[in-house]
Amino acid sequence: MSTPKPIDPNSVFALVANRDGEIFDHPEWLMLGAAGRNNRQPTSAELIPLPAGSRLFFLPDCPPLGWDRETRKKRPISRLKGVGNSGLQGVAAFLPPAYSRFLLPAVSYRNKEYTLPLWAYTAIGWSEDVGYVTTACRVDENRQWEPEYFDDHEVVAGVDKKLLRYPENRLIDHMSRCAVDYHCFAAKNFFLGRWECPLPVSPTCNANCIGCLSHQEEVEIKKGESCPASHERINFVPSVKELLEIALPHIEVAENPVLSFGQGCEGDPILQADRICEFAREVRKTTSSGTLNVNTNASLPKKVRAMATAGMDAIRVSINSARIDTYLPYYRPRGYAFADVLESLKEAKTGGLHLAINLLVMPGVSDAEAEVTALLELIDNYKVDQLQMRNLCIDPRQYCDLFDDEFANPIGIVNLLKRLKQEFPDLHIGYFNRFLG
Ligand code: SF4
Structure with missing residues (x-):
C-alpha cells in the first residue's frame, strides 16, 4: 500500500x-x-x-x-x-x-x-x-491494469489475427466484442498475448445479486428499483476445444499467464464446473505452466473439490460479507446456502487451491464491528491466501436499505486494512488475481 x-x-x-x-x-x-x-x-x-x-x-x-x-x-x-x-x-x-x-x-x-x-x-x-x-x-501495486498499457491499435490488430486464425471459435468472437466495444482489459490481454486472460463460460447463475453487472430483473428495472446491467451475458457454453484454442496459445506466449473463469460478462462458472474440469485436465496433459483460476460464488462445494482435483490452481470466492445476515439479502441465493460457501472454502484448501476472497466492500458496512470480527474469523479459519478489496458498485442508499442491521461502530476501512495487516502478516492484501508461478 x-x-x-x-x-x-x-x-x-x-x-x-x-x-x-x-x-x-x-x-x-x-x-x-x-x-x-x-x-x-x-x-x-x-x-x-x-x-x-x-x-x-x-x-x-x-x-x-x-x-x-x-x-x-x-x-x-x-x-x-x-x-x-x-x-x-x-x-x-x-x-x-x-x-x-x-x-x-x-x-x-x-x-x-x-x-x-x-x-x-x-x-x-x-x-x-x-x-x-x-x-x-x-491496495495493489500491480501496474498491469493501467490504461496506458492498453493500446487499442494493437488490440484491434490482435483481434483481426485471432479471428482469421480461429473463424469458428464463438468465444474468440465474443471476446473480440468485449475487448473492442466494452473495453474489457482482461479480454484485451488475450489479444495482446499477455497476463490475465478471461474465459467466460457460463450463461446462468444460481444467485441473484442486487448489484450483478450481467443480469438485472426486468420487473425491478421497470419499477425503478434497479438499473440495466452494464454487461451482456454470454449466451452459450463454449466447448472444450474453443476454450483450449484460447488458453494453450496464451500460456505459450504470454508473460505471467493467468487463465480466469468467472467474468463480468457471464453468470457463475461453478454451474459449468464439469466443463472446467475437462478443460483443466486437457491443459495439464499439455503443460504445467500458467495459473488456472476460477472466480466464483463457490456455492457448490463438491464442484470446488472436483475442480481442484482436475488441475485448477486457484479460486477467488466473492462475498459481500462473512456474516449470513448480510450475505443473503444481497446475494439472494437460489438453491444453495451460505454454509455451502463456507464448505467450499474448506474444500478449496483441502484440494490445494490458492484461496482468494473477493470482498465487495461498502464503507460503513464492511468495517462495522460485527463484520470485521466475522471477516477476521473467516480468514483465520480457512487460511485465506489473498484478500481482494473490491469497491462494491451499487447505489449506496439502495445497499443500506437491504438490511435491518444498523452496522454499529464502523472502525473505518483504513483501520480495517491496518487490523488485517497486523493480525495476518502473511495475508496478501490486493485487488487483482495473481500469477502463481
Ligand atoms: S454470483 Fe456473480 S453472476 Fe451470479 S448473480 Fe451474483 S454477481 Fe451475478
Whole structure:
C-alpha cells in the first residue's frame, strides 16, 4: 500500500455541481464523506489526491452536505451565491482499479426517486493546494491494469489475427466484442498475448445479486428499483476445444499467464464446473505452466473439490460479507446456502487451491464491528491466501436499505486494512488475481 502525503481535512472543501454539470467548491463549508448512513469529516489518514484515471459523476436531486464550521453543523448545499439556488447536485468520484475506497459521497437522498447505476461512488472534495482529493488508498501495486498499457491499435490488430486464425471459435468472437466495444482489459490481454486472460463460460447463475453487472430483473428495472446491467451475458457454453484454442496459445506466449473463469460478462462458472474440469485436465496433459483460476460464488462445494482435483490452481470466492445476515439479502441465493460457501472454502484448501476472497466492500458496512470480527474469523479459519478489496458498485442508499442491521461502530476501512495487516502478516492484501508461478 502506498503512503500518501498527509492532507489536512480542514483544508478540503465540499463540492457541488449545478444543473449544467459545472463543478464548484464551497467557499467555506468543508468536505464530508459517508460511512453507510452516517456522514462525517474524513481524517487525514483517509485523504489522498484524486488518482489519475478517476471519473466524476453527478448525483441528481441529491444536494451535497458540507461541514459548516460556524454553526458546527452538517448542512445540505441547496443554494450557493453565484452558482444558483435550485438543482444543485452532489459530486462523486469513481476510482481506477487498485484503489480501495474509504468513504461514500455525503449527500441528502431525501428527494432521490431513482436508483443510481452500478458504479462505486466515492467521496470527493477540493483543496487549494492539491486540487481534487478523495478518500482511498492504493491496495495493489500491480501496474498491469493501467490504461496506458492498453493500446487499442494493437488490440484491434490482435483481434483481426485471432479471428482469421480461429473463424469458428464463438468465444474468440465474443471476446473480440468485449475487448473492442466494452473495453474489457482482461479480454484485451488475450489479444495482446499477455497476463490475465478471461474465459467466460457460463450463461446462468444460481444467485441473484442486487448489484450483478450481467443480469438485472426486468420487473425491478421497470419499477425503478434497479438499473440495466452494464454487461451482456454470454449466451452459450463454449466447448472444450474453443476454450483450449484460447488458453494453450496464451500460456505459450504470454508473460505471467493467468487463465480466469468467472467474468463480468457471464453468470457463475461453478454451474459449468464439469466443463472446467475437462478443460483443466486437457491443459495439464499439455503443460504445467500458467495459473488456472476460477472466480466464483463457490456455492457448490463438491464442484470446488472436483475442480481442484482436475488441475485448477486457484479460486477467488466473492462475498459481500462473512456474516449470513448480510450475505443473503444481497446475494439472494437460489438453491444453495451460505454454509455451502463456507464448505467450499474448506474444500478449496483441502484440494490445494490458492484461496482468494473477493470482498465487495461498502464503507460503513464492511468495517462495522460485527463484520470485521466475522471477516477476521473467516480468514483465520480457512487460511485465506489473498484478500481482494473490491469497491462494491451499487447505489449506496439502495445497499443500506437491504438490511435491518444498523452496522454499529464502523472502525473505518483504513483501520480495517491496518487490523488485517497486523493480525495476518502473511495475508496478501490486493485487488487483482495473481500469477502463481
Ligand atoms: S454470483 Fe456473480 S453472476 Fe451470479 S448473480 Fe451474483 S454477481 Fe451475478
